Amino acid sequence: MEGVQRPGRLRAYARFLGLAFAVNVKSVLEYRVNFLVQFFGMMLNNAAFAAFWAVIIGRAGAVGGYGFTDVMFVWGLVSTSFGLAHVLAGNVRMLGKIVMEGGLDVYLLQPKDVMVNLLASRTVVSAWGDFVYGFIVLALLPGTDLARLALFCALALPGALIFAATFAAAESLAFFMGNAQAIASALSEFMLSFSLYPEGVFGKGYRWIMYSLVPSAFVAFVPLRIYRAMDWRFVPLLWAIALVYAALSYALFQAGLKRYESGNRVDTRI
Amino acid sequence: MAAIVADRLSKAFTLRIRPKGRFSTLRGLFRPERRIVQAVKGASFSVNEGEVVAFLGPNGAGKSTTIKMLTGILQPSGGTASVLGLDPSRDRKRLAWSIGSVFGQKSQLWFHLPPADSFRLLGAIYELEPALLASRSGALIERFNIGELMDVPVRKLSLGQRIRCEIAASLLHAPKLLFLDEPTIGLDVVARKEIRALIEELNKSDGVTVFLTSHDMGDIEKICKRAIIIHHGEVVVDESMKALKHRALARKYLGVRYAKPVDMDLPGLLPIKRTELSARYEVDTNEHSLAAVVKALASRGELEDITIEDEPLENVIATIYASRSGAEASLFGEREARHD
Missing domain, CATH: 3.40.50.300 (P-loop containing nucleotide triphosphate hydrolases)
Structure with a gap:
């Protein structure tokens, strides 16, 4: 027994998260056709929006200070960040529902951090399409080289963390409100919509929100500025901001966990 | 250890309850009523x-x-x-x-x-x-x-x-x-x-x-x-479990079937079920001696069949469950224990 009971170390967590990811992938691949339809369906969906922007900018010129390349970069980056958040932390937008229906019990019975365990227990199939779409867009953009690819990745990772942290925080309101689905889904809609339009089209009041509560700025506008200038100096700052969002989200979840009321629904792990 | x-x-849970009457949904939205439910006391x-x-x-x-x-x-x-x-x-x-x-x-x-x-x-x-x-x-x-x-x-x-x-x-x-x-x-x-x-x-x-x-x-x-x-x-x-089963043992179910119709009412003990030729009795052995009851029934006429069963444990537990409050259930427990 004693040999088994080692406190959670990073290596043990890495092994667990790696295996959880492998199991999630295997779980979605159980239904291959569904996976392929959702994967390619999402890329097609994203491509349709790209075509729409191409037409608008083709006719009206730059919109809100964004040219076509800028728009495509933001679409690609947001798509990859958003996709990565849902590929790795697939339960992020199920969290509120799981809390509401008493589904945390299984995670609370295991000797791992509840939030990490819960988020990593699922992958969203369509998000794989989003994730890959960003790289395809990047590959098609003029001037893409290895350095730009590296910067793209360095910007996408904190973006994914900010997406996951914000969505998880909104979903964690379920601990306090019982049902927070309306707020959570509104917030994720806002965050995505704000991210996908040029910063210049928004007024000052909106921008305050986008640099705080609905942090679209840190997943789209700021990364675009860094990318345009190819300036790595601000990348660590973006990482630091992402970590602050993650810490706040984690703290909110932990505070909520004390109020968790469980439930008696019949459950299976999908 | x-x-x-x-x-x-x-453990107490807070339940939100919807007020009754006019505009209840609207009132519930702005001034929800809450009720505390004590799940474990x-x-x-x-x-x-x-x-x-x-x-x-x-x-x-x-x-x-x-x-x-x-x-x-x-x-x-x-x-x-x-x-x-x-x-x-x-x-x-x-x-x-x-x-x-x-x-x-x-x-x-x-x-x-x-x-x-x-x-x-x-x-x-x-x-x-x-x-x-x-x-x-x-x-x-x-x-x-x-x-x-x-x-x-x-x-x-x-x-x-x-x-x-x-x-x-x-x-x-x-x-x-x-x-x-x-x-x-x-x-x-x-x-x-x-x-x-x-x-x-x-x-x-x-x-x-x-x-x-x-x-x-x-x-x-x-x-x-x-x-x-x-x-x-x-x-x-x-x-x-032994003590719990013992509670069940204090109560027996006795079934009899006669060859001809007879008077099946015993002093202080009426059948819980009867037909023309058969009857079923619930005997609390703290009040009646089982042997005396069997003897009395045998003396009424020619017996064709007789069965004696223990009370199922399920019944004992069901009686505890059926009590309306914790205090009542405890009382039942004490009463049963005294019978033991």
Whole structure:
């Protein structure tokens, strides 16, 4: 027994998260056709929006200070960040529902951090399409080289963390409100919509929100500025901001966990 | 040593209720009314290491809430709990290394994947070295006879097969204490028997302490040595199965069938059911001597058949459950104990 009971170390967590990811992938691949339809369906969906922007900018010129390349970069980056958040932390937008229906019990019975365990227990199939779409867009953009690819990745990772942290925080309101689905889904809609339009089209009041509560700025506008200038100096700052969002989200979840009321629904792990 | 000590453990939930009358929905939106529901009201009991204890109670009595407080899922509103020397509300993660749990209604296996994958993942969750995981899984697979099921997706397993895999999975980290919440729910007679035998063996050969809730009297009579009954959030009975069964023994059911119609009313004892030739009596042996009743009935006429049955344990428990309050159930307990 004693040999088994080692406190959670990073290596043990890495092994667990790696295996959880492998199991999630295997779980979605159980239904291959569904996976392929959702994967390619999402890329097609994203491509349709790209075509729409191409037409608008083709006719009206730059919109809100964004040219076509800028728009495509933001679409690609947001798509990859958003996709990565849902590929790795697939339960992020199920969290509120799981809390509401008493589904945390299984995670609370295991000797791992509840939030990490819960988020990593699922992958969203369509998000794989989003994730890959960003790289395809990047590959098609003029001037893409290895350095730009590296910067793209360095910007996408904190973006994914900010997406996951914000969505998880909104979903964690379920601990306090019982049902927070309306707020959570509104917030994720806002965050995505704000991210996908040029910063210049928004007024000052909106921008305050986008640099705080609905942090679209840190997943789209700021990364675009860094990318345009190819300036790595601000990348660590973006990482630091992402970590602050993650810490706040984690703290909110932990505070909520004390109020968790469980439930008696019949459950299976999908 | 005590594996579980619950001291005046209580849990209150806040319910939002919709006001009645005009514009109720609108009023409820702005000024919701709240009601406090006491699910568990100061439950105190203890379980020793190596014991197999039945934790009983009707639906809504507070069984699951108590188990959830003991495993660290829920934070108690009052009182304290100590499980394997740890406070579940503060040391949940540490406690999780040494307890196992099977909730018949909640699965810890991945629905779309074969149990083998869940076992591997649980091995990583409990940080078992691959070699140790392999030897533990091997032993459990053999003991639970689930070798053929390990590569079948869980969704394709029968309920009995799934529960066998669930219990095996909950034992991978060799817990000292096992919480089983209705493990045999929905199982057929054969599967139920198998699960009971496995639980019994775990306790006997590995010394695992078992805390079991079940609505199945068979589970309880076969496996448990002691029963704690919770009702309306209070512990109303805490005694050995032997004592509980003894309560049942105080009441006998006596059936007679005569060759010809006779007067079947005895002084102070009327049949609970009768036909022209037969009758059934409920005899409280504290009030009537069974031998005297049989003798009196035999003297009434020629007997064709006579049967004597013990009161099923289920009836004793049903009477406790049927009481309207915790105090009433306790009173019943005391009254029964006095009869003993």
